[in-house]
Amino acid sequence: MDNIAGHKSSLTWAVHISVALLVLLWLLPTLGLLVSSFRTADQIAGSGWWAAPFPQEESLQLRTAGPDEMTQEGDLYVIEGNLLEQNEAGELDISAWGTSARDVSAYAPGDTAEMRGGETMTLAADGTYRLSSAEAFEGRGERVFVSATVPPEFTLDNYERILFSDDSREGMAKAFFNTLTVTIPATIIPILIAAFAAYALAWMDFPGRALLVAAVVALLVVPLQLALIPLLRLHLSIGIGKGYMGVWLAHTAFGMPLAVYLLRNYMVGLPRDIIENAKVDGATDFQIFTRIVLPLSFPALASFAIFQFLWTWNDLLVALVFLIDASGQTTVMTRQIVELLGTRGGNWEILATAAFVSISVPLVVFFAMQRYLVRGLLAGSVK
Template sequence: MDNIAGKKSGLVWAVHLSTLLLVALWVLPTFGLLVSSFRTGDQISSSGWWRSLMTQESQLPAIRLAGDEVQKDGAYVIEGQLFDGAGAEISRWGTSSKEPEAYGADETATLNDGVTLTVTAAGSFALKSAASMADMRMPRVFVTAATPPEFTTNNYSLVLFSPLAGQTIGQAFLNTLTVSIPATIIPILIAAFAAYALAWMEFPGRALLVAIVVGLLVVPLQLALIPLLQLHNMMGIGKSYLGIWMAHTGFGLPLAIYLLRNYMAGLPRDIIENARVDGATDFQIFVKIILPLSFPALASFAIFQFLWTWNDLLVALVFLGTGNDQQVLTGNLVNLMGSRGGDWEILSASAFISIAIPLVVFFAMQKYLVRGLLAGSVK
């Protein structure tokens, strides 16, 4: 009785837990990247994104005192604010990197030549001396403070509109769109015609062509990069958008033809034969019957091809170049990693911009992806 049809398996809970784990492994890092992209660099370096909504106590970078000297009660005084408070509260402070927490808030420290320094919990300071401090080198203050959560959109403004590594991310974003959209549409159009011919048209050598397409699936694209670039240079389309469109089309066609041909071959034969009896040509059958019925498979490949071309770096470097007017997002991010590797807020904002469009495309078309992948598995 354990194998009765319709009875749930005892391992269904394991399937659910595994699915939940896989979703968490994918969603949590993405959400963390989004949160980090709105935080300041100091907060990113001092705590994890999961603490972004909590008040954090951390040691801030050393602050050099500055201000105008005035005379007050027979002494020379320099007063000011260490930072824009924004709710920050100092707990400990010091004037030496060896003892950054030597004093508590509102305590007074005695420096050289009788100079005294008082730092309050709110971040204000008062430097006093019996003699003028005009020629004195102003001391540094090391502060340990509790800072409230702070979020900003300046990271995105800097990334999109300010030159970083010689180019704005906004320009690289447009370059990537210019590469990805045609490189997705062109192979779909060509592969759809080829798949219909291999699935429903009788001609000599059809089986051989199908075998060649399957064989091309296992050929590494790296083997064809240099010969194809030489061919493009001979044709005069090297290092151009047309060249990279053709390269992505050539690399994507085997998979596209294979997926679409298998899907189209599984469509009901009666529909095709009835259309031919009614006098429809192959082109009319393809446009009016095959394409509408094949939309899930077309959408599935479109997702794969768009994600591949959007995230590509190797083909873009070979066939497009590294100029500021042609560099894609992945290439720009590589440059940022080299030139601004310590600016985590810049890198996180740039990385999230680079994955935003693929996320939108994936979630908008995921139902077609599932239908296309399962097509033909059930009759």
């Protein structure tokens, strides 16, 4: 009875659970990347991104003031002050402290500790301390280890460094616009060419049309790695192998088979009566294509535009092969992130920010046009 039309399958719950798991698998890393991009290096090293909204317990190494702040009270030499303010640690709540790295929580706030040189020190929870000694202090201030509760902190400094840094090895602004320069033409050019080809294969009769359709389907399974070297040699021979023109044409060539196949399947499914009535009224093929077929094919155009934009934006291989520039003037974001990973492997806050800047534009494009995606992909599958 589950196969009768109008009855829901008993496996519907399994489908819903699978979809929910897939959404979580995609959403959690993206959310973690977003949260990490607003955290400092110490916070990322101390706790996971899921703990960012909550106060954290951290151990800090601070120093008291030096002999310049020393005063004399009877037979004692005294240094007083606020440990947090002098070390610019901010407003923290000290929960424990110590004078040795072996035991950073030896004392509670308000306790008095005896230092190595015979000095005594009292430290309050707000950072106020009193250091006293029978002999005058010399050298640097005393080293103190404190355990403090650090409130949640988010910063925009990472984005400022990535987007507005003058350092070409760290700034992403130039690479961001270079990626747009590559991606936008590499998305528009194949759509324009493939739309004409798809209309011809769908509605125009000419010898060899079936063979051309078969060739387009065959090209879908050809790995682009096989064509990299021959295409690069061709580009170098005509002088476009190291610039934007070369990478535009490379992306156009690699995206053309899917574009023609997808658009042709959609256009074949359009009502034949509309096309025939237009021809009866005297419309030319170009008029039918521009005034009827293109407006009706917008879902298919949008679905391919999403795929081509995402592939081109996230591409590294084609950019490395066809966009060679030692000066860094045409470096795209994927290559810039690789360079950041190589030179700043420990700066996870910078890498997280750069990665999220890189995926932000594809996310906007996908969510803005995703309603056309399924309609375009399923076009021509059902008659």
